[in-house]
Amino acid sequence: MSEREQRALDTLEQNRRRPPKFTAPRIDMSHGAGGKATHKLIEGLLLPALENPALAPLSDAALIPFGDAHLALTTDSFVVRPLVFPGGSIGELAVNGTVNDLAVSGATPLGLSAALIIEEGLDTEVLTHEVETMARSAERAGVSISTGDTKVVERGKGDGLYVVTTGVGVADPELNLSSAAVRPGDKILCSGTLGDHGAAILIARGDLELEAEVLSDTRPLTPLAVALKDSAGQGLRFMRDPTRGGVGTVLNELARDSGYGIALWEDTLPIRDVVHGACEILGIDPLYVANEGKLLAVVAPEAADIALEALRRVEGGEEAEIIGEIREEPERMVLMHTRFGGARMIDMLVGDPLPRIC
Amino acid sequence: MKYVDEFRNGEIARAVAAGIASLTDADRHYKIMEVCGGHTHTIYRHGIKDLLPDQVELVHGPGCPVCVLPMGRVDEGIVIAERPEVIFTCFGDMMRVPGSRGNLLEVKAEGADIRMVYSPLDALRIARENPDREVVFYAIGFETTAPSTALTLQRAKKEGIENFSVFCNHVTIVPPVRALLDSPDLRLDAFIGPGHVSTVIGCRPYEFMPEDYGKPCVVAGFEPLDLLQSILMLMRQLDEERCEVENQYGRVVLWEGNLQALKSLAEVFELRPYFEWRGLGFIAQSALKLSAAYADFDAELRYSTPGVRVADPKACQCGEVLKGVLKPPECKVFGTACTPERPLGALMVSSEGACAAYYNFGRKSFEKVEIGSKG
Numbered sequence: 001m002s003e004r005e006q007r008a009l010d011t012l013e014q015n016r017r018r019p020p021k022f023t024a025p026r027i028d029m030s031h032g033a034g035g036k037a038t039h040k041l042i043e044g045l046l047l048p049a050l051e052n053p054a055l056a057p058l059s060d061a062a063l064i065p066f067g068d069a070h071l072a073l074t075t076d077s078f079v080v081r082p083l084v085f086p087g088g089s090i091g092e093l094a095v096n097g098t099v100n101d102l103a104v105s106g107a108t109p110l111g112l113s114a115a116l117i118i119e120e121g122l123d124t125e126v127l128t129h130e131v132e133t134m135a136r137s138a139e140r141a142g143v144s145i146s147t148g149d150t151k152v153v154e155r156g157k158g159d160g161l162y163v164v165t166t167g168v169g170v171a172d173p174e175l176n177l178s179s180a181a182v183r184p185g186d187k188i189l190c191s192g193t194l195g196d197h198g199a200a201i202l203i204a205r206g207d208l209e210l211e212a213e214v215l216s217d218t219r220p221l222t223p224l225a226v227a228l229k230d231s232a233g234q235g236l237r238f239m240r241d242p243t244r245g246g247v248g249t250v251l252n253e254l255a256r257d258s259g260y261g262i263a264l265w266e267d268t269l270p271i272r273d274v275v276h277g278a279c280e281i282l283g284i285d286p287l288y289v290a291n292e293g294k295l296l297a298v299v300a301p302e303a304a305d306i307a308l309e310a311l312r313r314v315e316g317g318e319e320a321e322i323i324g325e326i327r328e329e330p331e332r333m334v335l336m337h338t339r340f341g342g343a344r345m346i347d348m349l350v351g352d353p354l355p356r357i358c
Numbered sequence: 359m360k361y362v363d364e365f366r367n368g369e370i371a372r373a374v375a376a377g378i379a380s381l382t383d384a385d386r387h388y389k390i391m392e393v394c395g396g397h398t399h400t401i402y403r404h405g406i407k408d409l410l411p412d413q414v415e416l417v418h419g420p421g422c423p424v425c426v427l428p429m430g431r432v433d434e435g436i437v438i439a440e441r442p443e444v445i446f447t448c449f450g451d452m453m454r455v456p457g458s459r460g461n462l463l464e465v466k467a468e469g470a471d472i473r474m475v476y477s478p479l480d481a482l483r484i485a486r487e488n489p490d491r492e493v494v495f496y497a498i499g500f501e502t503t504a505p506s507t508a509l510t511l512q513r514a515k516k517e518g519i520e521n522f523s524v525f526c527n528h529v530t531i532v533p534p535v536r537a538l539l540d541s542p543d544l545r546l547d548a549f550i551g552p553g554h555v556s557t558v559i560g561c562r563p564y565e566f567m568p569e570d571y572g573k574p575c576v577v578a579g580f581e582p583l584d585l586l587q588s589i590l591m592l593m594r595q596l597d598e599e600r601c602e603v604e605n606q607y608g609r610v611v612l613w614e615g616n617l618q619a620l621k622s623l624a625e626v627f628e629l630r631p632y633f634e635w636r637g638l639g640f641i642a643q644s645a646l647k648l649s650a651a652y653a654d655f656d657a658e659l660r661y662s663t664p665g666v667r668v669a670d671p672k673a674c675q676c677g678e679v680l681k682g683v684l685k686p687p688e689c690k691v692f693g694t695a696c697t698p699e700r701p702l703g704a705l706m707v708s709s710e711g712a713c714a715a716y717y718n719f720g721r722k723s724f725e726k727v728e729i730g731s732k733g
Contacts, residue, residue, distance in 0.1 A: 002688060004687065008688075009720055011694070012693050024464070032465055103447075136699070276359050276362075277359055333719065339366055340366050340405060340409070341371050344403055345402075345722060347719075350698070352708055
């Protein structure tokens with residue numbers, strides 16, 4: 001390696017370890033896409049301003065000490081067009097999304113809040129459908145919507161309906177789930193097929209004139225999380241629901257936060273043919289497409305097979321697979337062994353997953 | 359998945375890779391350039407470099423049409439996009455290409471009406487639906503996308519749609535390749551020709567490569583087995599000391615190209631005397647503009663754009679990296695003035711550009727990776 005190359009690499013390494021600065025003069029759509037720009041916004045602007053120990057790990061739910069226990073607290077806002085899509089609707093997403101953030105934090109949900117931001121002119125019928133859907137989804141997830149708020153904004157200032165939900169739960173004291181708990185050799189489990197939700201939304205928007213039967217995978221993950229806890233016990237190290245930014249982004253976060261490398265095997269990734277096909281046509285990668293009913297878990301090697309079997313026995317986990325493992329190398333990077341016989345670096349999503357022209 | 363998995367079969371890949379290995383002279387280093395950005399994408403996505411012998415190196419070429427667009431052309435597009443009467447339409451990956459003061463995504467955030475389209479025909483539809491607005495399509499791409507722009511303009515003319523215009527940045531593939539081949543310090547042995555461009559222009563335009571420069575060229579498809587097979591075909595040529603243009607992508611590419619598309623191109627476009635390429639400078643007759651017959655649809659004539667050239671910083675050494683003379687980190691501005699967030703040169707724009715890949719993954723971006731077992 002030339003001296004110049006070594007120097008360039010050293011500079012890169014220094015830059016990589018430096019906390020990010022948020023320098024954009026205004027917010028654009030890439031800041032909402034869940035990839036690198038979103039990270040910069042969170043770590044460069046929000047985190048420094050709000051800094052505190054519960055927020056710092058940036059996990060799906062914050063754990064707040066309360067007496068002998070830990071409360072799990074999470075919030076999420078839902079903006080989706082169209083409001084109703086194959087396989088679900090905004091109300092169902094809003095309940096499941098928050099329930100899932102609690103579930104993957106190893107917490108049992110205690111209650112939810114729901115705030116509705118309604119655009120002037122929304123049909124009452126649509127609102128009724130969403131509220132009833134929320135009630136049904138909460139019942140299915142075994143939690144109630146205990147408090148809420150409504151606001152109406154002028155026509156043109158909202159896409160019909162925005163929903164914000166907050167969830168409180170009690171964390172399981174037996175579990176220590178964090179990126180710091182993972183070890184080389186641990187297996188990565190995925191509870192089912194990738195990209196169903198994002199592909200369903202893209203197709204439902206109708207901009208693409210693609211016709212395909214893809215259903216959103218929105219569902220509560222609590223039964224899957226419980227099955228993992230019961231089967232793997234202390235061997236369960238880490239859980240996440242790979243929503244915005246997809247599996248590729250979540251695994252990059254894990255690699256970066258744990259300091260280890262991650263190896264994936266392309267031939268084990270569960271992806272529906274129809275989702276694969278839609279992604280091929282659009283030039284986007286299912287690894288970065290959003291899921292709303294899938295769980296990623298890191299499990300100690302000796303517990304991996306039992307945990308996989310347990311997942312597969314639960315509704316919504318039938319197509320679970322072991323998709324990769326934690327490795328010493330390459331540090332803080334995600335590497336996928338392709339079906340073709342090579343290797344590919346999986347980066348964090350940069351901006352929106354925009355279709356390519358070539 | 360049918361029609362896809364067949365072209366990604368790992369077993370066949372190993373057999374083709376063995377064929378390549380058997381033709382490799384252990385004492386020789388082979389540098390093969392894939393001209394097209396789509397090929398670069400396939401190479402990264404399927405890890406093709408890991409299947410090749412150490413002696414065979416793939417050099418990523420200039421063929422990513424959004425990457426080679428100079429800052430000045432992005433800036434001019436932004437000036438048009440900012441006009442209140444304009445609905446500005448472009449392809450998705452154009453949105454992030456940086457000009458001297460930001461990209462289209464940022465201008466959209468400032469309030470400009472910028473819409474992503476999948477086809478220029480979508481832009482024409484928007485024009486039809488918004489007769490009180492001016493719709494501008496920001497056309498980019500090689501001969502691959504130029505026919506769809508031509509067809510759209512023919513349709514606009516036929517329908518008499520007056521609130522539609524095209525800001526034309528179409529480029530042609532042969533001049534930049536010739537410019538590379540003209541460099542005295544070029545260190546390339548053979549070329550993988552661009553498959554999609556060739557569906558339009560055919561294989562004949564590449565004949566100058568073997569004839570004038572003694573470099574073999576194989577026109578290749580975009581699935582990983584297509585690429586691997588085209589490398590095998592090139593290695594065979596080098597081994598047998600043959601030097602010619604061959605067509606690996608026969609299921610799509612005709613030797614003569616698509617005559618109807620070529621006719622449309624000839625009607626709608628004419629060659630610009632010269633055009634600037636990001637990091638490569640000005641290249642003669644390397645881009646298209648609207649012909650006199652379509653001047654009414656030319657956004658460059660309809661709107662006054664500053665026409666200012668934003669100079670590529672002198673330190674930018676994309677040309678040297680493309681020619682295989684320098685490695686990305688050996689460029690003077692790599693990682694300092696030129697980063698994926700603020701790219702100066704073409705090779706830093708797309709995440710698959712040689713420089714951006716190196717920036718993100720260091721030596722891992724080009725080193726061979728040992729494939730561990732699943733256990």
